[in-house]
Amino acid sequence: xxxxxxxxxxxxxxxxxxxxxxxxxxxxxxxxxxxxxxxxxxxxxxxxxxxxxxxxxxxxxxxxxxxxxxxxxxxxxxxxxxxxxxxxxxxxxxxxxxxxxxxxxxxxxxxxxxxxxxxxxxxxxxxxxxxxxxxxxxxxxxxxxxxxxxxxxxxxxxxxxxxxxxxxxxxxxxxxxxxxxxxxxxxxxxxxxxxxxxxxxxxxxxxxxxxxxxxxxxxxxxxxxxxxxxxxxxxxxxxxxxxxxxxxxxxxxxxxxxxxxxxxxxxxxxxxxxxxxxxxxxxxxxxxxxxxxxxxxxxxxxxxxxxxxxxxxxxx
Numbered sequence: 435x436x437x438x439x440x441x442x443x444x445x446x447x448x449x450x451x452x453x454x455x456x457x458x459x460x461x462x463x464x465x466x467x468x469x470x471x472x473x474x475x476x477x478x479x480x481x482x483x484x485x486x487x488x489x490x491x492x493x494x495x496x497x498x499x500x501x502x503x504x505x506x507x508x509x510x511x512x513x514x515x516x517x518x519x520x521x522x523x524x525x526x527x528x529x530x531x532x533x534x535x536x537x538x539x540x541x542x543x544x545x546x547x548x549x550x551x552x553x554x555x556x557x558x559x560x561x562x563x564x565x566x567x568x569x570x571x572x573x574x575x576x577x578x579x580x581x582x583x584x585x586x587x588x589x590x591x592x593x594x595x596x597x598x599x600x601x602x603x604x605x606x607x608x609x610x611x612x613x614x615x616x617x618x619x620x621x622x623x624x625x626x627x628x629x630x631x632x633x634x635x636x637x638x639x640x641x642x643x644x645x646x647x648x649x650x651x652x653x654x655x656x657x658x659x660x661x662x663x664x665x666x667x668x669x670x671x672x673x674x675x676x677x678x679x680x681x682x683x684x685x686x687x688x689x690x691x692x693x694x695x696x697x698x699x700x701x702x703x704x705x706x707x708x709x710x711x712x713x714x715x716x717x718x719x720x721x722x723x724x725x726x727x728x729x730x731x732x733x734x735x736x737x738x739x740x741x742x743x744x745x746x747x748x749x750x
Contacts, residue, residue, distance in 0.1 A: 532596070539599055543606065550610045621714055622691040624668040624748040628698055628734045629721065631659030637744040643728050653742040654697070654735030661730040663721045665698050668734075668748070673710045673718075682733060683725020686718050693740075699733035700725050 450472070455462045635656035639649050671688035674695065679685040682699030686706060689695050702722025706712055723730045736745045 621670040626668040631657045634658045656731045658731040664717045665719045667712045681726040695737040697735040
């Protein structure tokens with residue numbers, strides 16, 4: 435009996451009973467739970483809580499890490515944008531400086547264009563900034579492409595316009611040089627009348643003006659006007675001879691260019707000296723009747739490479 439009681443007592447110590455009593459009616463129920471089961475549940479609960487706490491801690495740490503990395507990325511982006519803004523401001527400042535210089539350059543081109551047109555004796559519009567920029571696309575700063583890229587485009591476009599302006603300047607300079615040479619050639623080509631009056635004797639064969647038989651070849655044209663009328667150079671040139679010249683009386687001979695000379699005879703007096711440079715239209719002497727002549731007039735002669743030609747082909 436003692437042994438049986440000991441076993442029962444030991445059995446009672448190895449577990450617990452759970453009694454479930456209904457609130458209103460019904461039979462009460464008893465459940466036996468061993469200590470091992472209780473310990474297992476407690477252990478599982480503790481492990482669950484520990485795992486949950488660990489997961490929460492790791493999630494919080496991960497969030498902090500992500501936030502830290504995001505912060506670093508944003509900071510780098512801000513620094514990059516700031517760098518791009520600095521580059522864009524520098525490029526825009528440089529472009530503004532280049533644009534100011536370009537405006538000055540275009541103004542110079544306009545002056546050069548006006549000189550060329552004046553040299554050529556033609557009208558029309560001068561070079562303007564608008565006409566130069568017309569064929570060049572206008573640069574724009576696009577946020578989608580980046581401010582730095584837009585500023586670079588602005589600088590590149592300014593360089594293109596500047597190159598075009600330089601090319602036009604070269605063309606204008608070449609044109610001006612050609613026009614200047616052409617105008618110089620025209621100025622040195624006889625074209626004016628030495629004086630305005632009556633042509634009393636043409637170029638070519640004529641009867642002897644002093645009477646008698648036969649005829650003679652007249653090397654120029656005779657132009658009569660009131661005695662003492664000013665005689666003018668018919669082209670730019672240099673005085674080769676000034677003074678008495680045989681049958682021509684008091685005369686002046688001018689050398690112009692490429693073997694072209696002009697002679698003015700029968701003057702009453704000269705107004706230039708040998709070796710002097712004269713301009714077209716400048717007074718070189720005055721009408722008279724010196725030398726072999728029948729009256730007051732100027733004998734005007736055009737000589738090309740030593741041979742006389744018809745002056746009328748040179749007179750306007």
